Amino acid sequence: MKTHKALAKRFKVTKKGKVLKRTAGQDHFNSRESGKITRNKRRDRQMSETLTKTIKKLVRP
Known part of the structure; x- marks a missing residue:
């Protein structure tokens, strides 16, 4: 699965x-x-747990 570039530009996943x-x-x-x-x-704002799971899948496949 490829990285979703639009989301990668808008969100940052911390360590x-x-x-x-x-x-x-x-x-x-x-x-x-x-x-x-x-x-x-x-x-910066922290995302909810539900959205965090979805965004992580798309940003870090």
């Missing part, structure tokens, strides 16, 4: 097996957001 993705909505129109929300958007 311990967690799947991380970039927070949505952080490219533009952020000046109206509060500082708290802007800071929180800088962090």
Whole structure:
């Protein structure tokens, strides 16, 4: 099975097996957001266990 390149670009699998993705909505129109929300958007988000299994299969065949 080949690697799903679109998913490989969007998700990162860590050494311990967690799947991380970039927070949505952080490219533009952020000046109206509060500082708290802007800071929180800088962090990567961890995916749920159900999605983690699916993404791992497609990113690391």
